[in-house]
Amino acid sequence: MMSPHWNLAMNIEPSSEGLALAHCRQHFLLGPRGPLFPYRLLQAQGLPVLVEHMLGSFDGGPVRLLELESPVEVEGCSWRTLRQLMLESDAKTFQLLGYATQIGTWARQHRFCGSCGAPMMLLPGERAMHCAQCEEQYYPRLSPSMIVLVTRDDEVLLARSPRFAAGVYSTLAGFVEPGESVEQCVMREVREEVGVEVRHLRYIASQSWPFPHSLMLGFHAEYAGGEIVLQPEEIEDARWFSLADLPPLPSKYSIARYLIELYRARRLGFEEPLLPS
Numbered sequence: 530m531m532s533p534h535w536n537l538a539m540n541i542e543p544s545s546e547g548l549a550l551a552h553c554r555q556h557f558l559l560g561p562r563g564p565l566f567p568y569r570l571l572q573a574q575g576l577p578v579l580v581e582h583m584l585g586s587f588d589g590g591p592v593r594l595l596e597l598e599s600p601v602e603v604e605g606c607s608w609r610t611l612r613q614l615m616l617e618s619d620a621k622t623f624q625l626l627g628y629a630t631q632i633g634t635w636a637r638q639h640r641f642c643g644s645c646g647a648p649m650m651l652l653p654g655e656r657a658m659h660c661a662q663c664e665e666q667y668y669p670r671l672s673p674s675m676i677v678l679v680t681r682d683d684e685v686l687l688a689r690s691p692r693f694a695a696g697v698y699s700t701l702a703g704f705v706e707p708g709e710s711v712e713q714c715v716m717r718e719v720r721e722e723v724g725v726e727v728r729h730l731r732y733i734a735s736q737s738w739p740f741p742h743s744l745m746l747g748f749h750a751e752y753a754g755g756e757i758v759l760q761p762e763e764i765e766d767a768r769w770f771s772l773a774d775l776p777p778l779p780s781k782y783s784i785a786r787y788l789i790e791l792y793r794a795r796r797l798g799f800e801e802p803l804l805p806s
């Protein structure tokens with residue numbers, strides 16, 4: 530597994546040196562040299578900054594996040610979605626942007642206490658917002674989600690959501706609901722989305738996924754019975770594909786892709802892929 534090249538370090542000395550990202554609702558400001566700007570340069574633009582967070586260090590220098598109220602125009606720059614940037618970035622930049630977008634989303638959504646409505650303050654030395662009235666802490670939100678490759682010998686069950694790029698098929702995924710285990714979630718989501726039963730779940734690996742704040746828990750599961758029945762609206766198509774003849778697959782940074790390539794490698798005796806970090 531690849532290890533991160535940047536470190537979470539909130540206690541970096543405040544100074545106007547280093548780099549910064551400008552983020553607003555899963556969009557980043559993009560300059561001629563990408564999404565990372567000299568901090569001083571961004572500061573000088575008079576941007577509508579909602580909150581500022583120290584993210585950590587990247588290639589040895591501090592990186593800050595400026596969460597903006599709105600995606601204002603900046604000369605010579607444009608706004609790009611995190612999804613577009615995923616396709617254009619190297620792995621470590623995507624990891625930094627994924628982290629930044631999760632912190633930015635949380636910071637934007639937790640300025641006021643959800644219980645009493647009072648303005649909140651950042652807890653010193655922690656990534657948490659604090660309500661003094663309720664004595665309540667709010668940490669960044671994470672949504673556990675399962676993702677599963679359903680297998681039947683040399684075939685795998687892949688599906689399309691109407692949101693996918695043309696031709697792309699992927700594994701099944703879904704959010705864990707209150708009161709259920711991840712294993713129960715796998716069984717339920719597979720039943721709901723494609724109408725089949727699975728058995729012999731095998732946990733494979735996890736991945737932080739910033740769309741918008743999922744923690745993906747990845748499985749392989751064997752087909753146990755039933756015919757494919759598509760869930761209306763959610764699933765546009767689902768089929769069995771032979772490992773020798775797979776359709777276009779999702780991003781190389783996705784655990785979906787990893788789960789498929791890992792199974793193929795194990796069945797057909799190829800070298801195993803690396804888990805995207």
Ligand SMILES: NC(=O)C1=CN([C@@H]2O[C@H](COP(=O)(O)OP(=O)(O)OC[C@H]3O[C@@H](n4cnc5c(N)ncnc54)[C@H](O)[C@@H]3O)[C@@H](O)[C@H]2O)C=CC1
Nearest residue numbers: 672674676702703704736738740741743745783784785786
């Ligand atoms: N990294 C990867 O390889 C992949 C990651 N994913 C991620 O898995 C997650 C779940 O996948 P979906 O099929 O979209 O989920 P899903 O099958 O549970 O359906 C999505 C719907 O669930 C509802 N929902 C329930 N709990 C929710 C929550 N905590 N947050 C948001 N919506 C919630 C909403 O109505 C939403 O429209 C998403 O974050 C998606 O981006 C999905 C496929 C591949």
Ligand SMILES: [Mg+2]
Nearest residue numbers: 701702703722
């Ligand atoms: Mg789903």
Ligand SMILES: [Zn+2]
Nearest residue numbers: 642645660663
């Ligand atoms: Zn409160």
